[in-house]
Amino acid sequence: MATIKVQRPKLSAGEKIYFGAIFKGMVITLRHAFRSLVGKSVGAKELNSTGVGITMQYPEQKWDEELPEYYRGTPALVTNEEDREKCVSCQLCEFICPPKAIKITPGEIPTDDEWAKVEKRPKAFDIDMIRCIYCGMCEEVCPEEAIFLRPDYVVTGTTRKEMVHDKDRLYEIGGKRVGLVNKWNDLK
């Protein structure tokens, strides 16, 4: 292993006492604090903030219109053009989910259903939003392009039960999504 010997900088007697440097540091800190106090924080203008710091005042100020398309908010299920639920409950998302937030109960599509040829769909699909870490693994692993992370990030509730998104809620958030791969087309 190559050893590199680094020479420590030689300090003068004044520097060795350190007080000069510490004092200078405190002046810099104070100056910055003062600038911040009078509303001249760096980047305050660009971020549409109050000026007192670069923090946005969240409920009053929002950044929604600048959210990118790939923003990873709450996960949701989608339906295709023909309003078929795309999820076939293969449970890969449940498997991959790092915090084990997803719980699926698979179910069979009855033979008299319009989409009986798909055979399988979730009977229940629960995502515990207290557990969800918004990693997007479920979206990545989904072979049917049925689950997406939507830009909604305001997920609140006053009970634990309320924070578990069930199937209806997931479809409500996800809505219809067109132009995706459709494996269950007419040829199938």
Add this chain to the structure above:
Amino acid sequence: MSENAPAVEEKKLPKDLAAENGMVNVQIDGHWIQVPRGTRMIEAAKIAEKEIPHYCYHPKLSSPGNCRMCLVQMGMPPRPAPGEDPKYGEDGYQEIGWMPRPVIACANTVAENMGIRTGGELVEKTREGVMEFLLINHPLDCPICDQAGECKLQEFSVEHGRGESRFKETKIKKPKNVDIGQNIRLDDERCIMCSRCIRFMDEVAEDPVLGFSQRGTHTSVTVHPGHRLDNNYSLNTADICPVGALTSNDFRFQMRVWFLKETKTIDVNCGTGANTVVWTRGNEIFRVTPRQNDDVNSAWIPDSHRLSFHELQNDSRLTAPMILKDGKHVEVSNLEAINKAAEGLGMRQPNEVAVIASGRQSNEELYLAKKIATALGTDLLTIVPRQGESDGKLISADRNPNTTGAGLIFGIDDPTAKLDAIREGVSTGRIKALIVFNENLLDEAGFKQEDLAKLEHLVTTHTHANPTAAAAQVVLPGAGWAEKRATYVNVTGRLQRANQATIAPGGTRDDWETLGALLNKLDKDYQLPSSMDSVFNALAKENETFTGQTFGSIGDLGVVITETGVTIPLLDQEKKRKESGIIVG
């Protein structure tokens, strides 16, 4: 190998050394090994720890060689010209002349000085081609297919496939989701025509209802007209199906297999004690599949036994100890229930008490039951006989899983002998207190409801609510067969081990704990057992048939501890097929 053979003047050739033991020398991927004469090439490769991918081959079935997945390159020494002696190299082997075309490894047997290549360009290209053909009409509905995760087509297409499809045309449409039997669902699009199911129904189940129809790419598996796949062994076809063409109706869309935890255990629905694997997620059993044990159940299990696990998970399970107070059962603590039970039993005269154990109990529980009977001073100890008719395959006539064990532990030939005496004693009112372990007396035991009412003190353990429990003064909840570690002795005298797959519901304790606590109350000298193993060890110490055995020594496949002279019909049939060379076995 005969390294220590006496030194002879002329050095023996490897082929002669092998021939002395009925073996042949085979070179597999460059290494010479000795395998028994007549071994299939695929089995020889297994001995050499080389996996040859295959679909249609199954050691318990005949080998039609129709999937072509097991193609390997074979080579033999060149045939010497007339008058020419075979040439042997320095290592004593002849040079191998490799064949230009691959052969199937499943139906060909090995020969002396044969060479097998399970890899290499030719073999790999061949497999790639076979995989591509197999996948041409395969629908790729893995996300909804129950086989996904344990599908050989998935596994081999990853290992040996080319990774992408060149097939631009429309795939052939075949019937999907076909109801062909009570327990089996057929999806013809997924079928790769290996014919395992057809051969199983023909050769093992002896109910040939399946067959191929159509030709070429339109070939599909169907049931013969007018027949249905309603055989009691039909679910085995779903097990051996390498793809998801045949799936279990019971397990259909219940859970993906990769979530399931496997527990090796045994079946307790009859005296055969078929070896099984219980698949659980959390505390729920999702399915039971057979586990290969060539001395018990080969690789199969009847459907009726396989599906019996649902009974364990139904709503009528007892979950807490109860005692009768003012004509109503109230839940109490374990300690209180056991105290109450012991109180009512301990004050009786020995001839007023009887113990009805169960042939469904494990050896350890029967051992404790016998100790309880001894502590009470009574010799009225019995199990309830449960006879049925053998199906001539795996289901034995004795539907108790542990009649043999009960006989060994009670030390009598017929452990059911005292039942009549007890029944009579109860009905005449001579017997005032009765302990019943896991038996509903109104069923096979033949008791009458009014007889039970005559008892002053009835203590029962049950897994499920039933009329006997309803009549009891003390009811203790029992753990089901998948909820405890235990040993059983099957009809052939084989000691087998069941393992715990799930946890008993509610406040249910293991049966050995309940029995041990009860025994401790009745016999102050008896120390509470510290674990299941200690109960078994005590049994092994006292009973010479079990001497030397421990939980660990039993192993996954069990050990024979006694001779009963009973054989399992299915194994006899299999033996015949093996002797005639139809199957590998």
Add this chain to the structure above:
Amino acid sequence: MDTTLLIAAAIKIGVFIGITLSFVSICVIFERRFSAIIQDRVGPNRTMVPLSILGFKKDFALPIGGLTQPVADGLKFILKEDFTPAYVRKFFFWLAPALVVVPALLTMAVVPFGSPMQIGESWIPMAVADLNVGPLFVFAIASLSVYGITLAGWASNSKYPFFGGVRSCAQMISYEIALGLSIIPVLMMFGDLNLGHIVEYQAANGWLLLPMWGEGWTLERWLMLLPLGIAFVVFTTSIFAETNRMPFDLPECETELVGGYHTEYSSMKFALFFMGEYAAMVVGSAIIVTLFFGGWSIGFGLDGMLPIGAWWVSLLHIGCFLTKVTVFILFFILVRWTVPRFRYDQLMTLGWVVFFELALINVFLAALILAFPAIGWGGFIGGFIALVIVSFLLIKIAKGASTTTREYGAV
């Protein structure tokens, strides 16, 4: 003792403990807001008075900019689950937080908050206990809080808290020496250990570090500024170390020790550690102000013009004292966000090799200056030469020692 004094003592105990505790919450809001300002953030700015819990329809948003945040923090701490892990040594685990808070509050007893007040015949000193051994009492009691932290680390029965406790123990014991030695020149100067008298002297004759009025305009006082300045620096730095504040907060160094000695604590027990730390900070500031910056005195000779003993003068002085303390608390926070955390061996080197020797030499220097009138030029020069030689030798030894430490530290 007459009843007036008794009643006054009771009131003083109540008021001064109240002031200290409210200063703790003020510290918290200052810390949060000032840190936020330094870091371009906003900080807690929207805690309001939740009138809805009293039955009102709407919450009333007083324009107080989150001033009620400490109340909310406190409420949260009280209402949180108080979790005691199963593996801790229960008695000591419960004892430790109390041992941290109580000494910090006790030391406030001797600090004079304001000038004495005259009620009727009796003069009431504006300190709970007008002890004649003020600084000694402070050191004696303050050193007890190390037990709290060490006990917390040990009783938690877990690795990180244990390390934190050990670190804290070593650190506090090391700096206590420098702390005690550094103020000896101050006490020599006053010749008195009564903090009340010390402040009164400063009010009359100029603050210790600002000898600009009364008898302050003497050569001796101005010469003394050198040892006193050194004393101030050593003392203040040691207070930082004693209170486990940045840059000496190694006992709770997050990157290495999770939370340090209070890792296993939750709810109010954790809050007590927090309070103890801030109370120690308040006390430290109060002592610094009392010793070096004239305590309650307004300064510049103004105190002399006021009728000492009048109730409003006392109150004015209390206000002046608290203002000075507040400034020092802000100074504490400013240092926190300016100076990065030390390495542990650097901390130890600073304490044992630099401050200990410096304080020692400083004592002799101060003595030499104070003794000048008695010993004359000859003695002074002789003493000075002796001091220089001793200092040189000390520095020589110290350098050797610090090299060893550095090598040790590098292991």
